Amino acid sequence: MFLRENILYLEKIYILAQKKQILTKEDYIPNLAFDSVIFGFNGKKLKILVLEYRNTGLYALPGGFVGRNESLEDAVEKGVSERTGLKNIYLEQFRTFGDMKRFDPEPMKRILKMNGLDITSHSWLLDRFITVAYYALINFEKVMPKPDPLSDGIDWYSLDELPPLMMDHQQIIEKALETLRENLDKKLLGMNLLPKKFTMKELQQVYEAITGTSFNRSGFQRKMLSANTLLRHEKRFSGNSHKAPYLYSFKPNPFDNRPKTYITDGSGSR
Amino acid sequence: MFLRENILYLEKIYILAQKKQILTKEDYIPNLAFDSVIFGFNGKKLKILVLEYRNTGLYALPGGFVGRNESLEDAVEKGVSERTGLKNIYLEQFRTFGDMKRFDPEPMKRILKMNGLDITSHSWLLDRFITVAYYALINFEKVMPKPDPLSDGIDWYSLDELPPLMMDHQQIIEKALETLRENLDKKLLGMNLLPKKFTMKELQQVYEAITGTSFNRSGFQRKMLSANTLLRHEKRFSGNSHKAPYLYSFKPNPFDNRPKTYITDGSGSR
DNA sequence: TTTCTATTGTTACATATTGTTACAATAGTA
DNA sequence: TACTATTGTAACAATATGTAACAATAGAAA
Numbered sequence: 001m002f003l004r005e006n007i008l009y010l011e012k013i014y015i016l017a018q019k020k021q022i023l024t025k026e027d028y029i030p031n032l033a034f035d036s037v038i039f040g041f042n043g044k045k046l047k048i049l050v051l052e053y054r055n056t057g058l059y060a061l062p063g064g065f066v067g068r069n070e071s072l073e074d075a076v077e078k079g080v081s082e083r084t085g086l087k088n089i090y091l092e093q094f095r096t097f098g099d100m101k102r103f104d105p106e107p108m109k110r111i112l113k114m115n116g117l118d119i120t121s122h123s124w125l126l127d128r129f130i131t132v133a134y135y136a137l138i139n140f141e142k143v144m145p146k147p148d149p150l151s152d153g154i155d156w157y158s159l160d161e162l163p164p165l166m167m168d169h170q171q172i173i174e175k176a177l178e179t180l181r182e183n184l185d186k187k188l189l190g191m192n193l194l195p196k197k198f199t200m201k202e203l204q205q206v207y208e209a210i211t212g213t214s215f216n217r218s219g220f221q222r223k224m225l226s227a228n229t230l231l232r233h234e235k236r237f238s239g240n241s242h243k244a245p246y247l248y249s250f251k252p253n254p255f256d257n258r259p260k261t262y263i264t265d266g267s268g269s270r
Numbered sequence: 271m272f273l274r275e276n277i278l279y280l281e282k283i284y285i286l287a288q289k290k291q292i293l294t295k296e297d298y299i300p301n302l303a304f305d306s307v308i309f310g311f312n313g314k315k316l317k318i319l320v321l322e323y324r325n326t327g328l329y330a331l332p333g334g335f336v337g338r339n340e341s342l343e344d345a346v347e348k349g350v351s352e353r354t355g356l357k358n359i360y361l362e363q364f365r366t367f368g369d370m371k372r373f374d375p376e377p378m379k380r381i382l383k384m385n386g387l388d389i390t391s392h393s394w395l396l397d398r399f400i401t402v403a404y405y406a407l408i409n410f411e412k413v414m415p416k417p418d419p420l421s422d423g424i425d426w427y428s429l430d431e432l433p434p435l436m437m438d439h440q441q442i443i444e445k446a447l448e449t450l451r452e453n454l455d456k457k458l459l460g461m462n463l464l465p466k467k468f469t470m471k472e473l474q475q476v477y478e479a480i481t482g483t484s485f486n487r488s489g490f491q492r493k494m495l496s497a498n499t500l501l502r503h504e505k506r507f508s509g510n511s512h513k514a515p516y517l518y519s520f521k522p523n524p525f526d527n528r529p530k531t532y533i534t535d536g537s538g539s540r
Numbered sequence: 541t542t543t544c545t546a547t548t549g550t551t552a553c554a555t556a557t558t559g560t561t562a563c564a565a566t567a568g569t570a
Numbered sequence: 571t572a573c574t575a576t577t578g579t580a581a582c583a584a585t586a587t588g589t590a591a592c593a594a595t596a597g598a599a600a
Contacts (some may be wrong), residue, residue: 029302032299066400071369096402132368218589241547241598243548243595245548471576475563486559488560489558492558496557509570513567514566514568514577
């Protein structure tokens with residue numbers, strides 16, 4: 001019993017040390033944060049990772065701060081990796097939110113209080129923040145969501161079953177989805193939400209989940225194949241009594257000079 | 271003579287007071303700036319407004335800082351208005367640049383020195399900055415460019431005759447142009463670069479200047495007219511010996527619920 | 541084995557969109 | 571009145587897209 005309590009005590013110290021490290025003002029650029037809309041596809045629906053803060057009933061997008069000597073995108077990569085357990089994540093910056101309406105210290109006060117943290121010594125967290133928003137596309141099956149030090153929960157939510165979110169996070173999600181839809185035709189985004197090999201039907205389901213519309217099966221297949229970006233592999237025998245579909249993968253694009261896994265957009269921000 | 275010197279002295283004090291106001295650290299969000307790529311169309315080519323700093327040989331995009339109690343977009347609107355003399359400018363945020371490579375205090379040191387400003391008391395300007403970049407589309411004929419307090423020159427440059435620019439401003443321009451091209455099909459951007467009434471040929475020239483390609487005259491006309499967004503007005507008799515072209519204007523879009531002049535994108539960042 | 545069903549890959553054809561050329565209209569000049 | 575440069579539009583060809591039909595087939599059921 002003594003041992004167990006001792007371990008719990010050490011654990012508590014460790015967590016506090018972690019918190020202290022994470023919440024020291026001097027290490028970060030003040031008034032600047034990032035937020036991430038992490039999309040996954042479960043085979044049917046598009047989902048988003050949402051954090052729940054301890055005993056507050058507050059829900060939020062996973063976010064973080066930018067180190068004084070750290071590039072913006074390194075900070076985001078690190079933050080999203082910590083929440084998902086994945087590396088080399090497809091990330092795309094889509095907007096920076098700098099409205100005064102964002103300035104509401106009350107939620108953060110509650111979060112600090114419920115985590116037993118002193119408000120005065122963390123007052124910089126109650127200040128105004130401008131946030132750079134990114135969306136991430138990840139393979140749903142590979143992810144092991146982990147809450148951040150101030151949260152006790154992190155979970156997948158479909159777009160139509162989102163909990164009430166803090167501040168302007170609902171609007172951030174809407175803008176993320178809007179951008180994702182605009183980018184869908186321009187880039188090969190589907191690949192980042194699917195396993196390496198997939199059927200034409202699965203690909204179509206991803207497109208339908210993202211756009212919220214349905215496509216004609218025949219036309220979709222023709223268009224995808226004519227784009228000349230898919231490699232056909234062996235059939236997949238599912239054990240069901242019907243014709244087995246081919247598996248496909250995306251061709252590596254020879255005209256795409258970015259590394260295979262990347263933060264998109266090489267235009268100087270990296 | 272005494273009077274004249276006195277006036278000059280007062281003027282100097284006034285300018286210094288202005289500078290002091292503009293350069294006081296406490297008034298702004300630290301480490302955060304904005305830059306603007308201001309596009310204009312002179313009838314032939316797409317041009318950009320570029321600042322030249324006093325006696326330094328340094329060229330830069332017009333930019334500024336965000337007040338502690340000011341929304342990001344209000345700051346940008348104000349800044350671009352001050353450089354162009356225009357109000358209600360079409361502005362679009364396209365990317366936030368947060369690379370460590372941006373961190374180079376030397377240019378700012380030279381600028382402060384050449385303006386007779388003390389480096390130690392303005393050291394916050396030598397710090398690292400993350401910048402939110404916007405592009406603006408304006409009617410070339412209406413603008414009266416005005417330099418900012420630290421610059422002695424502001425001028426139009428075509429894309430293929432840009433001077434060597436500070437830091438990563440060249441990359442910011444490239445990304446602005448890329449985004450402008452992507453948005454050209456989605457939105458009615460041409461209208462912001464032309465006078466209210468224009469001919470089909472002028473509209474085509476704007477499109478060609480932006481995309482850097484040429485279009486078939488007949489097809490361009492058909493597509494523009496079929497989009498059902500143009501109003502046809504009287505003919506324009508130029509005095510040249512050939513058929514007079516019709517003048518057109520853009521229809522106000524009834525499905526566009528934004529005010530007629532605006533910062534685009536209502537998604538929470540305003 | 542044969543028949544049946546659900547699903548898949550492909551083709552066929554109608555319709556819509558785009559690219560290209562041709563031609564008539566016309567404002568001013570010679 | 572003829573001529574020139576430019577403009578608006580029609581005509582036709584080439585492509586792309588929407589829709590439906592059909593054949594192939596993996597397993598289940600008979």
